[in-house]
Amino acid sequence: MKGKPLVSIVSAGLSKFGKLEGLYGREIFAEAVKEAFDRCPNLNPKDDIQALFVGHMGESYEHQGHTGATMADWAGLLHIPATRTETACASSAAALRAGIFAVLSGLYDVVMVGGVEKMTHRTTAEVTEFLAMASDFPFEQWHGITFPGLYALMATAHMHEYGTTEEHLAMVAVKNHHNGFLNPKAHMQKEVTLEKALSSRVVAWPLKLYDCSLITDGASCLIITKPEIARKYTDTPIQIIGSGQASDSIGIYERSSFTSLIAAKIAAKQAYEMAEVKPEDVDVAEVHDCFTIAEIIAYEDLGFCMPGEGGHFIENGETRLDGKHPVNTSGGLKSKGHPVGATGTAQAYEIYLQLTGQAEKRQVKDAKIGLAHNVGGSGATAAVHIFRSE
Ligand SMILES: CC(C)(COP(=O)(O)OP(=O)(O)OC[C@H]1O[C@@H](n2cnc3c(N)ncnc32)[C@H](O)[C@@H]1OP(=O)(O)O)[C@@H](O)C(=O)NCCC(=O)NCCS
Structure with a gap:
């Protein structure tokens, strides 16, 4: 695969980062997803996204596990395979790699990858302890x-x-x-x-x-595709x-x-x-x-x-x-x-x-x-x- 594109990124979204009081992680993720969809009007969110991989480090913050399905639900991506990846603070780089493998395998053409964490509603002592679990x-x-x-x-x-x-x-x-x-x-x-x-x-x-x-609340996502079809979705893909x-x-x-x-x-x-x-x-x-x-x-x-x-x-x-x-x-x-x-x-x-x-x-x-x-x-x-x- 030397020098060859593995996948293309056709869109991306990022929530505001900060102390996002009164919001759940799933709502913050939905904000990032909305930006990615808004940036890519040629993509049909309901039909085109075939799988979701989402990085999430800890259930302890929100007492919420099963992150893949939770995020898919709130991002309007019900019924597609949705999977959480966890490698501590590198959890969403692992989601990106899972997405790359999924596209390279030939199983999917268009995949969303991303990550989310809601942290600031917990005390610094609690966050420090949760983080230390890594x-x-x-x-x-x-x-x-x-x-x-x-x-x-x-x-x-x-x-x-x-x-x-x-x-x-x-x-x-x-x-x-x-x-x-x-x-x-x-x-x-x-x-x-x-x-x-x-x-x-x-x-x-x-x-x-x-x-x-x-210590921050935030979410991010990317829409990745097979390189050959990227221009169907945008004039400015990156590889x-x-x-x-x-x-x-x-x-x-x-x-x-x-x-x-x-x-x-x-x-x-x-x-x-x-x-x-x-x-x-x-x-x-x-x-x-x-x-x-x-x-x-x-x-x-x-x-x-x-x-x-x-x-x-x-x-x-x-x-x-x-x-x-x-x-x-x-x-x-x-x-x-x-x-x-x-x-x-x-x-x-x-x-x-x-x-x-x-x-x-x-x-x-x-x-x-x-x-x-x-x-x-x-x-x-x-x-x-x-x-x-x-
Ligand atoms: C550094 C740290 C301990 C400070 O937490 P804290 O002592 O509870 O600080 P507070 O949240 O009470 O904030 C006190 C003030 O410092 C500021 N502040 C907090 N963290 C800050 C940081 N990392 N850098 C700069 N300013 C910071 C706050 O904005 C606040 O400012 P204000 O008084 O003007 O409102 C905390 O940010 C931390 O643990 N960071 C590291 C997180 C981490 O380990 N991540 C994983 C890495 S592997």
Whole structure:
């Protein structure tokens, strides 16, 4: 399949991200689906969508499982096969892969993939506990370590090994808040200065408030088709040309490195090889900045810079909107927000806007190749997708 399109994306939808009081997850998902249908008037929602795959991390938030059928019901997609995928914070990248496999198998021509999470009605303590279920129970959760704590371990290791500083971490927050400020759907549309980020309260040292992603409600979806029929639905399809996914030990204590996510490196290698694309060919990327250190590690794992160089990469402005390698033009998980199950396909939504020239104030000039990097938990799952404009 080298360099060949796996599937085309003919439409995409994203709900507003934020604290969406009084709405159920299913209503938020329906908002994303409505946008995808509105963008694609040539598609008949009742007859054309043949299957739904939806990423959702946790039943605990809304006391609601059976997410596939629930979302299909509220999206007006009754009676089609509807299936939930779960790989922690990478749940909707897994939904996207399931959709790709379904189309590539020849069984379906048109499939919807997406993700959803409703989180903000629960307390931070509850959310922290629910999220921690994606880490190892006996050796991590049981001892009280949380995701901020696990990523803080990676940050201190990176600082120790490579001289990365708290300022480098804060620079990621400043950049992503700037991009999120330009994104009307972002949870926190607010610029942040380096001083403010650095002086914010410590959550798990060296990670401070502005080094952490947001607890967010949101949903996202994509409509994917066989490439040969994409133009029946839109004049501006984009193609997915590479897809990779890998896993690693559930506990980070068993890993050979704290400064790199092996699963992300393997997933990236698979996606690059399939797409016949090199890191330097990528015009725009959305990466999994659940904590600022995760974005710095992502630069290195994706080959945008050498191992250990991530701190200098952000410092030199390489990943700003006007830099050579714009990263997280949406605002990322830091500012757009991180409704965990929705994040993977929300990243693909931003790439869809960028490659079809619809990203408005965040538009990267002449963007033709895009990449999305989605991580589950502390890196026990990672998925990478590569996209090309047609
Ligand atoms: C960082 C965190 C602990 C803060 O939660 P909190 O202490 O309960 O904060 P609150 O919700 O009470 O908000 C207090 C203020 O901080 C702001 N705030 C909350 N989280 C923020 C964040 N991540 N970044 C910036 N500001 C944030 C709120 O908007 C609020 O501002 P206001 O006083 O101007 O209204 C929480 O956002 C968090 O756990 N984030 C990480 C989520 C996570 O682990 N995701 C999975 C990753 S694998």
